[in-house]
C-alpha cells in the first residue's frame with residue numbers, strides 16, 4: 001500500500017515529468033512513476049516508446065506488465081538490497097555488476113539478481129524499436145560476417161542459443177576481448193559481470209512472451225527479430241571498439 005506521503009510525492013513527480021515531455025511518451029512515464037514500488041537511489045527508466053509500439057510482434061499488455069511490474073520489481077528490490085549501504089546506491093548499476101566480489105556477501109545475490117534485472121531490462125527496451133529488424137550496417141555487420149560467416153548464420157546461431165536457454169535467462173551478443181560471442185546466460189546474470197560488452201540481448205524468461213505465445217518460445221524469438229534495434233547494437237559495438245587507449 002502506498003502511504004499518503006508517497007502518493008503525493010509520486011503525483012508531484014509525475015506532474016513535473018509530464019510538463020517536460022512530449023505527449024507521445026507522457027502516458028508510459030506516468031504509469032512508470034506510479035507503479036515503481038519503493039524508493040531509493042535506483043529508478044525505473046521510462047519505456048522509450050508506447051506499450052503498443054512493438055505490436056504485432058510484441059503485444060502491448062506484455063510490454064506493460066514486463067516494464068511496469070517485472071522491471072519495476074527489480075528496481076524496488078535493488079533499492080531494498082542497498083538500503084543499508086549508501087555508497088553502493090551512488091554507483092550506476094553497471095558498476096555494481098562489473099565487480100560483484102566487491103559487493104558485501106550479505107547482499108551479493110540480491111544485487112546480482114535485481115541489479116542484473118534492472119540493468120539487463122534497461123538495455124532490453126533500448127535494444128528494440130518499432131519498425132526495427134533487418135540487418136545491421138557498418139562495422140558490426142562486417143564483424144558478424146567475419147565471426148559467423150554471414151548474417152543468416154548469425155541469426156541461426158543466436159536463435160539456437162535462445163532456444164536452448166533452460167528455464168529463465170537471456171541470450172546475448174557480446175564483445176569480449178575484442179571478439180563477438182553469442183552466449184546464453186541464466187536468470188538475470190549479465191555479460192557485464194564477465195567483462196563482456198552487451199551489444200544485443202534477448203530476454204527469454206516466460207514473462208517476456210507467455211501472454212501472447214504461451215509455451216511457444218520459438219514463435220516469440222521469430223517475432224522479436226522484427227523489432228531489433230540494430231542501430232543501438234551497432235553504436236554499442238562502435239563505442240566498445242573505439243575506446244581511447
Ligand code: MN
Nearest residue numbers: 070203205208
Ligand atoms: Mn524480463
